[in-house]
Amino acid sequence: MDSSCFLVYRIFRFRKRNKNISSSLSSSSPPSSLSQNWLHPVFLSFRGEDVRKGLLSHIQKEFQRNGITPFIDNEMKRGGSIGPELLQAIRGSKIAIILLSRNYGSSKWCLDELVEIMKCREELGQTVMTVFYDVDPSDVRKQKGDFGKVFKKTCVGRPEEMVQRWKQALTSAANILGEDSRNWENEADMIIKISKDVSDVLSFTPSKDFDEFVGIEAHTTEITSLLQLDLEEVRMIGIWGPAGIGKTTISRVLYNKLFHQFQLGAIIDNIKVRYPRPCHDEYSAKLQLQKELLSQMINQKDMVVPHLGVAQERLKDKKVLLVLDDVDGLVQLDAMAKDVQWFGLGSRIIVVTQDLKLLKAHGIKYIYKVDFPTSDEALEIFCMYAFGEKSPKVGFEQIARTVTTLAGKLPLGLRVMGSYLRRMSKQEWAKSIPRLRTSLDDDIESVLKFSYNSLAEQEKDLFLHITCFFRRERIETLEVFLAKKSVDVRQGLQILADKSLLSLNLGNIEMHNLLVQLGLDIVRKQSIHKPGKRQFLVDTEDICEVLTDDTGTRTLIGIDLELSGVIEGVINISERAFERMCNLQFLRFHHPYGDRCHDILYLPQGLSHISRKLRLLHWERYPLTCLPPKFNPEFLVKINMRDSMLEKLWDGNEPIRNLKWMDLSFCVNLKELPDFSTATNLQELRLINCLSLVELPSSIGNVTNLLELDLIDCSSLVKLPSSIGNLTNLKKLFLNRCSSLVKLPSSFGNVTSLKELNLSGCSSLLEIPSSIGNIVNLKKLYADGCSSLVQLPSSIGNNTNLKELHLLNCSSLMECPSSMLNLTRLEDLNLSGCLSLVKLPSIGNVINLQSLYLSDCSSLMELPFTIENATNLDTLYLDGCSNLLELPSSIWNITNLQSLYLNGCSSLKELPSLVENAINLQSLSLMKCSSLVELPSSIWRISNLSYLDVSNCSSLVELNLVSHPVVPDSLILDAGDCESLVQRLDCFFQNPKIVLNFANCFKLNQEARDLIIQTSACRNAILPGEKVPAYFTYRATGDSLTVKLNQKYLLQSLRFKACLLLVEGQNKWPNWGMNLVTSREPDGHIVLYTPSSHLQGPLLMENLYTFEFELVVTSSEFVLEFRADRYKCAVSECGLIQLF
Known part of the structure; x- marks a missing residue:
C-alpha cells in the first residue's frame, strides 16, 4: 500500500525541517577535527528525569547493537559545576549528542555541559547532533513556552554572564538541524536513524587511500560545485574521461566526503562487467542490477526484486547519494537511475563513464571532464609510486622527468611505471630508458605492457590466467585451481600487486579494466587470425569459430563463453571439437546472473572427447545425458553442470580425488550420482531440484571433508543412506521440500559438526531420530511444514547450543517434549500453525529466549505459568489462538517484553491485571478479540506503550480511561470498528505523536468526539462524523x-x-x-x-x-x-x- 500523502504550499520550509540531521554535520565539523585524537566516540548530554528510563536506554541499546560505546556521566558525582573528568570526556568525544527535553533547562549541570559542547564544536571541530524530545525547537531557541519557564527558574540568582552563556548555547544548539521526536510516528525508527547517522560520522574519517592522489581536492571542489548540494532538486551529474585517468578514484573520494549528508548511499562499481553487452536476457540483467543497487542502498542482502518498479517505490522519498561507476550502456542507467523522479528530494546521482554521448543521451546536463594532469602533477603522481613522496630523490630529478614524459600523463600508466621502477638504483633506471624510448610514446597500452614485459615468465602466466579467467575469484580459490602448476600463487599475486598490475582486498583479487583489456589483447595477439592457437578464448565469435570448425589446438588451456553474448541462432559444436585441445584445463559455458534462458549450445552428433587435464568444467544446460565415455575427471577441481539434460555424469567408477565443488542443481533428469569413494576432498555438493533423484549412493560416506550438502526440492528422494553418519565435518544440510523423505537414518546423530539442519517442507517425514541429541553443535533446526511430524524426540533437550528452532505449520505436532527446558541458549522458537498443539512444556529455563511464535495454534488453551522465567523474551505472537481462554498472570513479569500480539484470540475475555509490571511493553495488539469486554485500567500506566490495537473488538465496551487523565506519550490507539464502545474519554493527549483511530465507533458519545477533535496534541485521528x-x-x-x-x-x-x-x-x-x-x-x-x-x-x-x-x-x-x-x-x- 502506498501511504504517501502530499502537502503543497508556497513555502518550502516544512519539508526541509523534516530532513535528516546530516546536513548539519559538515558545518559542525571544521577541518581541525580531522587531526583530532578522540577518547570517546560519543558524549550524551541529557536530563535524566526526562529520558533515562525511556529514550536514553533505547539509544544505548541501539548503540550497543551497532558497536558504539557512548560516554554517559551516570557514575559521576554531580556538584555545583562540572569537574575536570567530565570536561575531559566532553572535549575527548568525536560526537556530542544533546537530548533537549522539557526539563533540560532545569539543570545547571546540563547547561554547563551544553556551553562546553558548543565551545568544542567551534574550537575542536566536534560534531554536534541535537534531538528535540517532546519539545519545540523554537521554544529552545527562544527560551519560551514550558521549556522557557523551567529555564527561567534555573536562571534566578545566577550571574548575568553565566545566564547569557547558557542562552547563547541554547540558541546555537537549537539552530542545528536535528531530529524532532514530534515528527516521528515511531520512536524506534528515530533511534535507528540517529544510530545510523552516528555510525556514518564515525565511519567517515579522511581516507588515507587517496592521500597519494595528486590534485584530488581540485577535482572534488569542481564536482561539488556542479552538485549544488544546497538545492532540494534531484540532480544527476556525469564524470567523464578516458580509462585509467582516475574517474573511479575521484568518485570514491567524493562519496567518502559527502555520503554522511544523505539518508542512503551506495557505490555500484564495475557496471560494465556486471552487465556485459550484448546481453541475451536484458530484463533479467536489469533486475540483477536493480537488486544490487537496492541491496547496497538499504543493506539487505536477500533483497527480492520481482519487477523494475521496485527501486522507484523504495527510494522515491529517500535522499540518496548514488555513484554508478564504469557505465557503458543506457540500459544500465534505465535499470538503476532511469529518472530523477525515482529518488527523494535532495538526491544526487553521479554517473562515471568513458562515453560522453551516453551522458547526453540520458539527458544529463552537468558533466565534469577529468583532464590529464599537468606536467608537474604528472611528475608528482609518478614520484608517489616510485619514491613514496611527491618529489624525486636527490640525483633522480632529471631521469624522473624523462621517464614521466615517456610514460605519458595517464595516472594509471604513471602508477604502473612508478611501481615498476620502485627501489631500483639509478643505474637500473638508466638501463630502462632506451627500452622506454623505443617501446613507448603516448600509447597507454605500451606503458602498461612495459611493466608486464618486466615480469618473469611465471608471473606473466599468472597475470594472463587472472585477466582471462579468474579476475572474479578469491585468492584461495585461485590457489586450488592452479595447485598443479609450479608457481607460488600468493607470492606471484604479491609481485603483481607491487607492480600495480592488480590489488588484493580482503582475500579478493581486483584488477583495473584497462589491465584486463591489456591481458586479453596480449592473448589475442598470440594468434590474431587463428584463435585456436591462443592460450585462452573469451571472445564469443572466436569461440564459435573454434567449436564449429574444429580448429582448436594443444595450445588452448581455457575457454570462457558467456552465453548471453550469443545474440542470434545457436552454436552447433563439432563432435570432435575438443579432440585436439589435449591441454584444456578450464572450460566455462555459463549464463550471467543464473539466467536460465533457452538452449544455445547443441551437440548434434554427440561429443567424443574432453581433455583429461580439465580442472574446471562449468557447462550450464549441457545438452547430452552423459559426459563422453572416455572422459577422465582425475584432475577435476570443480564441476558445475546446472540445468543440464544429464541422467548421469559418467559410466563406471572414476577417480575424483581432486574434486572440491560439485553443482548439478536443476538437472531434473538426473537419476544417478557418481561413486564418491575417492572424493575425499569434496567440500560442497549441490543437488537442488534434482527431481528424478531417488537416493544417494552409500559411497557418500567417504566424502569425509564435505562441509555443505544441498538437496533442496529433491522431491523423489525417499531416504538417506546410513553412511551419511560418516560425514563428521558436515556443517550445513539442506533437505527443504524433500517431500518423499520419510525418515532420517539412526546414524544421523554421528554428524556431530552439523550447525544448520533444514527439513522444512518434508511433508512425509514421520519422525526425527533420537540420535539428533548427539549433534551438540547444532545451532539452527528448521522443520517448517513437516505436516506428518507428530512429536519431537525427547533427546532434543541435549542440543544445548540450539539457538533457532522453527516448527511452523507442523499441523500434526501435538506436544513438545519437556526436555526443551534444557535449551538454555534458544533465542527463537516458532510453533506457529501447529494446529494440533494443545500445550507447551515448561520453558522456564529457556532464559535466552527472545522471540516466541505461537500464531494460529488453534488448539492451544493455555500458556505455562513459568513463562515469566523467560526474562529475555521481547516478542510473543499468539495471533489466531482461538481456544486460548486466558493468559497467566505471570506474563506481565516478563520485564523485557516489548511486543504482544493476540489478534483473533476470540475466546479471550480479559487480560490479567497488573499490566503495569510490563514496564517495557511497547506494542499490544488485540484486534478481533471478539469476547474481550474491557481493558484493565493499569494498562494506561505503561509509560512506554506506543501502539495499542483493539480494532474490531466487537464486545469491547470499556477502555477504562476515565481514571487516567494522561495516556502514555506517543501512543497510537486503534479502536476502529469497536461497535460497542460507548464510554467517555476523560483524559488528555499531551504528545503530538498520538494517533487515534475510532473509525466506525458510532456509539462513541459526543463528549469523547469533541475531545478528540479539540485536543491540540493529536496530530492524526479518525472518528465518526457526518x-x-x-x-x-x-x-x-x-x-x-x-x-x-x-x-x-x-x-x-x-x-x-x-x-x-x-x-x-x-x-x-x-x-x-x-x-x-x-x-x-x-x-x-x-x-x-x-x-x-x-x-x-x-x-x-x-x-x-x-x-x-x-x-x-x-x-x-x-x-x-x-x-x-x-x-x-x-x-x-x-x-x-x-x-x-
Whole structure:
C-alpha cells in the first residue's frame, strides 16, 4: 500500500525541517577535527528525569547493537559545576549528542555541559547532533513556552554572564538541524536513524587511500560545485574521461566526503562487467542490477526484486547519494537511475563513464571532464609510486622527468611505471630508458605492457590466467585451481600487486579494466587470425569459430563463453571439437546472473572427447545425458553442470580425488550420482531440484571433508543412506521440500559438526531420530511444514547450543517434549500453525529466549505459568489462538517484553491485571478479540506503550480511561470498528505523536468526539462524523477553502489542523492518498506529508479525518485546495483551524 500523502504550499520550509540531521554535520565539523585524537566516540548530554528510563536506554541499546560505546556521566558525582573528568570526556568525544527535553533547562549541570559542547564544536571541530524530545525547537531557541519557564527558574540568582552563556548555547544548539521526536510516528525508527547517522560520522574519517592522489581536492571542489548540494532538486551529474585517468578514484573520494549528508548511499562499481553487452536476457540483467543497487542502498542482502518498479517505490522519498561507476550502456542507467523522479528530494546521482554521448543521451546536463594532469602533477603522481613522496630523490630529478614524459600523463600508466621502477638504483633506471624510448610514446597500452614485459615468465602466466579467467575469484580459490602448476600463487599475486598490475582486498583479487583489456589483447595477439592457437578464448565469435570448425589446438588451456553474448541462432559444436585441445584445463559455458534462458549450445552428433587435464568444467544446460565415455575427471577441481539434460555424469567408477565443488542443481533428469569413494576432498555438493533423484549412493560416506550438502526440492528422494553418519565435518544440510523423505537414518546423530539442519517442507517425514541429541553443535533446526511430524524426540533437550528452532505449520505436532527446558541458549522458537498443539512444556529455563511464535495454534488453551522465567523474551505472537481462554498472570513479569500480539484470540475475555509490571511493553495488539469486554485500567500506566490495537473488538465496551487523565506519550490507539464502545474519554493527549483511530465507533458519545477533535496534541485521528464540526474556524463544502490571517503572522511558521469528510470519487480504489494545494499562486512547492500508516486503508464514509501540518506563511490570504486524486476519492467537506 502506498501511504504517501502530499502537502503543497508556497513555502518550502516544512519539508526541509523534516530532513535528516546530516546536513548539519559538515558545518559542525571544521577541518581541525580531522587531526583530532578522540577518547570517546560519543558524549550524551541529557536530563535524566526526562529520558533515562525511556529514550536514553533505547539509544544505548541501539548503540550497543551497532558497536558504539557512548560516554554517559551516570557514575559521576554531580556538584555545583562540572569537574575536570567530565570536561575531559566532553572535549575527548568525536560526537556530542544533546537530548533537549522539557526539563533540560532545569539543570545547571546540563547547561554547563551544553556551553562546553558548543565551545568544542567551534574550537575542536566536534560534531554536534541535537534531538528535540517532546519539545519545540523554537521554544529552545527562544527560551519560551514550558521549556522557557523551567529555564527561567534555573536562571534566578545566577550571574548575568553565566545566564547569557547558557542562552547563547541554547540558541546555537537549537539552530542545528536535528531530529524532532514530534515528527516521528515511531520512536524506534528515530533511534535507528540517529544510530545510523552516528555510525556514518564515525565511519567517515579522511581516507588515507587517496592521500597519494595528486590534485584530488581540485577535482572534488569542481564536482561539488556542479552538485549544488544546497538545492532540494534531484540532480544527476556525469564524470567523464578516458580509462585509467582516475574517474573511479575521484568518485570514491567524493562519496567518502559527502555520503554522511544523505539518508542512503551506495557505490555500484564495475557496471560494465556486471552487465556485459550484448546481453541475451536484458530484463533479467536489469533486475540483477536493480537488486544490487537496492541491496547496497538499504543493506539487505536477500533483497527480492520481482519487477523494475521496485527501486522507484523504495527510494522515491529517500535522499540518496548514488555513484554508478564504469557505465557503458543506457540500459544500465534505465535499470538503476532511469529518472530523477525515482529518488527523494535532495538526491544526487553521479554517473562515471568513458562515453560522453551516453551522458547526453540520458539527458544529463552537468558533466565534469577529468583532464590529464599537468606536467608537474604528472611528475608528482609518478614520484608517489616510485619514491613514496611527491618529489624525486636527490640525483633522480632529471631521469624522473624523462621517464614521466615517456610514460605519458595517464595516472594509471604513471602508477604502473612508478611501481615498476620502485627501489631500483639509478643505474637500473638508466638501463630502462632506451627500452622506454623505443617501446613507448603516448600509447597507454605500451606503458602498461612495459611493466608486464618486466615480469618473469611465471608471473606473466599468472597475470594472463587472472585477466582471462579468474579476475572474479578469491585468492584461495585461485590457489586450488592452479595447485598443479609450479608457481607460488600468493607470492606471484604479491609481485603483481607491487607492480600495480592488480590489488588484493580482503582475500579478493581486483584488477583495473584497462589491465584486463591489456591481458586479453596480449592473448589475442598470440594468434590474431587463428584463435585456436591462443592460450585462452573469451571472445564469443572466436569461440564459435573454434567449436564449429574444429580448429582448436594443444595450445588452448581455457575457454570462457558467456552465453548471453550469443545474440542470434545457436552454436552447433563439432563432435570432435575438443579432440585436439589435449591441454584444456578450464572450460566455462555459463549464463550471467543464473539466467536460465533457452538452449544455445547443441551437440548434434554427440561429443567424443574432453581433455583429461580439465580442472574446471562449468557447462550450464549441457545438452547430452552423459559426459563422453572416455572422459577422465582425475584432475577435476570443480564441476558445475546446472540445468543440464544429464541422467548421469559418467559410466563406471572414476577417480575424483581432486574434486572440491560439485553443482548439478536443476538437472531434473538426473537419476544417478557418481561413486564418491575417492572424493575425499569434496567440500560442497549441490543437488537442488534434482527431481528424478531417488537416493544417494552409500559411497557418500567417504566424502569425509564435505562441509555443505544441498538437496533442496529433491522431491523423489525417499531416504538417506546410513553412511551419511560418516560425514563428521558436515556443517550445513539442506533437505527443504524433500517431500518423499520419510525418515532420517539412526546414524544421523554421528554428524556431530552439523550447525544448520533444514527439513522444512518434508511433508512425509514421520519422525526425527533420537540420535539428533548427539549433534551438540547444532545451532539452527528448521522443520517448517513437516505436516506428518507428530512429536519431537525427547533427546532434543541435549542440543544445548540450539539457538533457532522453527516448527511452523507442523499441523500434526501435538506436544513438545519437556526436555526443551534444557535449551538454555534458544533465542527463537516458532510453533506457529501447529494446529494440533494443545500445550507447551515448561520453558522456564529457556532464559535466552527472545522471540516466541505461537500464531494460529488453534488448539492451544493455555500458556505455562513459568513463562515469566523467560526474562529475555521481547516478542510473543499468539495471533489466531482461538481456544486460548486466558493468559497467566505471570506474563506481565516478563520485564523485557516489548511486543504482544493476540489478534483473533476470540475466546479471550480479559487480560490479567497488573499490566503495569510490563514496564517495557511497547506494542499490544488485540484486534478481533471478539469476547474481550474491557481493558484493565493499569494498562494506561505503561509509560512506554506506543501502539495499542483493539480494532474490531466487537464486545469491547470499556477502555477504562476515565481514571487516567494522561495516556502514555506517543501512543497510537486503534479502536476502529469497536461497535460497542460507548464510554467517555476523560483524559488528555499531551504528545503530538498520538494517533487515534475510532473509525466506525458510532456509539462513541459526543463528549469523547469533541475531545478528540479539540485536543491540540493529536496530530492524526479518525472518528465518526457526518459533517465538519463548528470547532474549525474555516469550513467549506467541497475541496477548497480560503484562509485569511493577521499580517503579524507573515513569514512565521504556523501549525494548522485540517478536517476532511471524504466520499467515493469516479473509481473505487482500496486505499486513499491526498494532495493539499495552495492554488492562489502558480509556483507552489510540493512537500511530502505522511500521515500515520495506521490511518491508511479503505475509504470510510461517515467518518472524519483530522491531521496537523506546518507551513511558513508568506501571504495574509491564500487558498487551500484538498485533492485526493491518487486513489480517486473526493473531498465532500473540509475545515481548518490555526493552532496556537
